[in-house]
Amino acid sequence: MNNKRKHKIKQFEEIEINETYKDTPTSKHEDSQSNDMDQTSNSIQQQEPEQKYDFNIIPLKVVALTVFLFLLGIIFVIFGLVFLMRNPNKYQQYISLLIVGGLMIIPGVYYSCLLIKFIKADSRSTQQKILNELPID
Template sequence: MNMKPHQIGQIDEFELQNTSKDDGHSTIQSFKEQELFHLNAIPKKIVAITIMLTILGITFLIIGVLLLFKQPSNYDQYLPLLFIGILMTIPGIYYSYKIIQFAYSRSRQEQEQIIQELPIDY
């Protein structure tokens, strides 16, 4: 591309000229963005499991913390409940975040990358 300077008042502007060998004709398809996936591209089973993991994990954490504060002398009985709650909450929140990120992504490439990160078997 060649740049020709133009002066308008005190500001220099540049005009871009196409010096490539093609005619300058470009198809509309090359500029048209690909359509985004709909949210139903993610299987309902993945969404249901993600919601279940998040809700049950938070419920186990709340029950474990309440029982721990109610009877602190028997803390070793409630540690497994807290541990399971943490193990369920971490992937539940992570995949919920990925699904929300998929819904709000602006390009198809971002959506394809998010789909590849989800545990989907086709």
């Protein structure tokens, strides 16, 4: 309290505090604690980031099946549309190609997007979440 002095300005009484708080023993203790916290946060930041998984962790048969479903689904849809345009009277025969092609494209696109997200993931934890969604035994 000795570093406070009172003075009057007009009719109000104000207290001015000198900025000598750094010299007090309690503030030195607090400064050392903040320095310890800064060093801890710096050491956490200086740690190397976790190594990301390689693409080799995904079995080749999963990648091949994904590409196969996507490409074969597109081929079925294209052939179904071409046959339907050539002979619109027999649409019942070609509608099955469109349905099967559409059903093959859906999982092909989904798992292809997951594989692309896996490649572009920025952390190992994100890659692990994606791996949990893939049909890997």
